[in-house]
Amino acid sequence: MSWAPYVLSFGCGLISLSQEILWVRLVGFAYGNPPHVFAFVLGLYLLGIAAGAHIGKRYCRADRDLYGVAARVLLISAAWDAVAPFLYVGAMKFDRTVGMFLLPLAVMLVALFKSIVFPIAHHLGSSNSPQHVGASVSRVYFANILGATLGPLLTGFYLLEHATLQQSMFLLCAATAALAAYCFVVRGTFRSWVIAVLPLPALAGLLVPSLLIPMLMAREWYPSYTSYYLADPGKVVAIRENRHGIVHLTSDGSGADTVWGGNVYDGRVNASLVGNVNGIERVYILAALHPEPKRILEIGVSIGSWTKVLSGFPGLERLDTVELNPAYPELTARYPQVNSVLADPKVTHHIDDGRRWLKRHPDEKYDLIVMNTTFNWRAYATLLLSRDFMLKLKTHLNQGGILAFNTTGSFDAHATVASVFPHSYRLGSFSYASDHDLTPELAHIEERIGRMAWNGSPAVDLANSEVQETFASMRTGFERYDQFIGSAERKPEIITDQNMITEYRYGTLFW
C-alpha cells in the first residue's frame, strides 16, 4: 500500500483548515470582528473547496500523471498563499471597496488549489473494486479529516501563540511547498533534495517584516462609526499578537495612549477626571451611587484605566478583575498612570471568560459589577448584553448592589437591563441598574468621590474647575430609563442569547 495518497490527503486537510483560521483572523481584524466574518469566510472557503473538487474531478477522468498534476497545483497554491494576504491587505489599504471585492477571490483560491488535490488523492488511494470502494474512500477521507482536525488545534493552540499572523501564513505556505516537493519525489522525476529546496522561498518569507496587521490599522475605513474612532490615533507604539487576539497601542503624544483590541477602540490610558479623554466619569460616578462598595467585580479590563479608578474607591476590600487576553496586563505594566493595579493587594486578576468565571465561582457576591463592554455589534457581544446574562449577574449582586455596563449606544441594551432590574439609568453610553432608586445618591457625588484615594493620596482635586464641571455634568446627565427611552428611533427590543439582535438584526453588515 502506498502512503502517498494519505499523506497528500492529510497534508491538504491540515494546511487548508489552518489557513481558514488564519483568514478568519485576518478578515476579522480588518473589519473589527463583526459576527458575520466567521460564516462569510467559511462560506467562501467552502465555495473554493467545491470548485476545486470539481476541477480535480476532471483530472481524475483523464489518464494523467496525477502526482505531477498534484505537485504543480500545490506549487501554484503555495505561491498564492504567499501573495494573497498581501494583495488583500494592499487592496484594503488602497480602497476598502476594492479590498471587499478582492476578498472572495483571495479566500476562494487559497481553498481551491488544495481541494483540486483532494479527488486526485482519492483516485490514487482508492480501490476500483465495488466491494471495497467505500472502505478505501473512507480511509483517504479519514486522512483528510484527521489533518483538518489537527490543523485548527496546532494553529489555534500553538502557532498563533508563538508566531504572528503573518509568520503563521508563511509557515503554512512553506508547508504547501513541502507537500508539492513530496509529490515530485513520489513521482520519481525529482531527486530528494527538492524536498528541502522548494519550501525555502516560503520559509524565507518569515523574515519579511510584519506588514499585514500594521497596514490594516487605518480607522478611516469606518465612516459609519467615525464618532467612535479617533480622527488621528497617532503612531503605533506596541502590538501584541497571541492566540486570544491582536492588541495594539497608538500614541498621539498626549500620554493618554489609545488601546485597540482586534482593531477596535478599546479605551485610553487615563484614570483622571482632569484631562478626561475617555469618559472616565462614567466609572467615578459609581463611587457616589453606592455608599460603600466593599467587593467589586470588573469584567473586561483592557489597559486597566477603569481598574485603577475602582481601586481607589473608599472602603474597598476586594476587586476581582476578569480579562480574557493576557496581553492586556502585559501592556498595563508600561503605564505608570495605571500599573499600580498589578501590584495592589486588594486587586485579584483572573484570565478567563467572564461567563465561565462566574460559573466557576457561583457563591461570589459583589456590591458593584462593572463591564466596559465592547461595541454591541461585535461578535459575541450578545453574551454580555443579553437578558440571560443580566439575570445571571443579578444573582451575584448583594442587596443594594449595582450593575454598570457600556451599552455603546444600544437602546436595546437599556431595555434589556430594564427588564431585569426595577431601576435603571444612563450616563453617556453607560447603563446603571439596581434594585433601588439611585437618584438620591447623586447628592453625595462630591463627598464620596472626594474620599477616593490611591496609596493615601486623594484621587481627585475638588478645587479643580474641570472636576467641578464634570460633577455638574454627572448630575444633569444621569437620566432615569423612562426619561430617555422615548428618544429611541424604534421600539427597543430585549436582547437574548437566542436572538443576538445587536449583532445580526441591528448590527453592521461589514460588506
Next chain:
Amino acid sequence: MVANVNESSPPRGIREGLLLAVFAASGAAALIYQVCWQRLLFASFGVDLESITIVVSTFMLGLGCGALVGGNLSRRFSQRLIEMFVLSEVGIGLFGMLSATLIPMVGDRFMAQSLPVVALVNYLLVLVPATLMGATLPILVAHLFQGSRNVGVSIGGLYLANTFGAALGALSTGALLFTWLTINQTIYLAASLNFLVALAVVAGLRRSPQ
C-alpha cells in the same frame, strides 16, 4: 435495492441528480448546525480560542470517524446503501432537534470543569451527529461508483454538491437566518432540511424494487 434497479425506476441520470441535490441540502444543513452549535457551545462553555478550536476540531474528528464507519458499513451492506443514507439523515435531524436543549443543559453542568473535561464533553456532544454526517459521503460514493466505476468522478461530484450546499448553509446562516430567526429556530430549520432530504430520497426511489 440499488444494484437491482429495473425499468420501473427513475433513469440513472435523474437518480444521480436527485442524490446530488439532496446531498447539497444535507451539506447546507450540516453547516447551519455547525454555526449554530458553535454559538450554543460558546455560550455554554465560554468564549475563547480554546472553545472555538475544540469545537472546530471535534466537528472534523466526528466527520472523520463517520467516514470510517460509513466506509465499513458500505462494504458490509452494499445492497442497503440508500437505506443507510436515509437513516443517517433522520438521525442527524433527530439529534439536531434535541441539540437545542441538550447543549445548553450539558454546558450548564460542565462549564466550570477543567479544559480537558470541557474538550471531552464537547467531543461527545458533537460526535454522534458529526459521525452520521461523515458517514454519508462514503455511503453515497459507493452508491454512485456502482454507476460510474470511477472513484475520482464519483467523489468529485458528491464532494462538489455537498460542499456547495455547505457553503450556502454557512453564508445564509450568517447573512440571513440569524437576522430573522433565533438560534433554536435555525436549528429546527436545519433539522427540517434533514427530514426533507430523507423524504426526497425515499420518494425518489419509491418505484425501485426491494
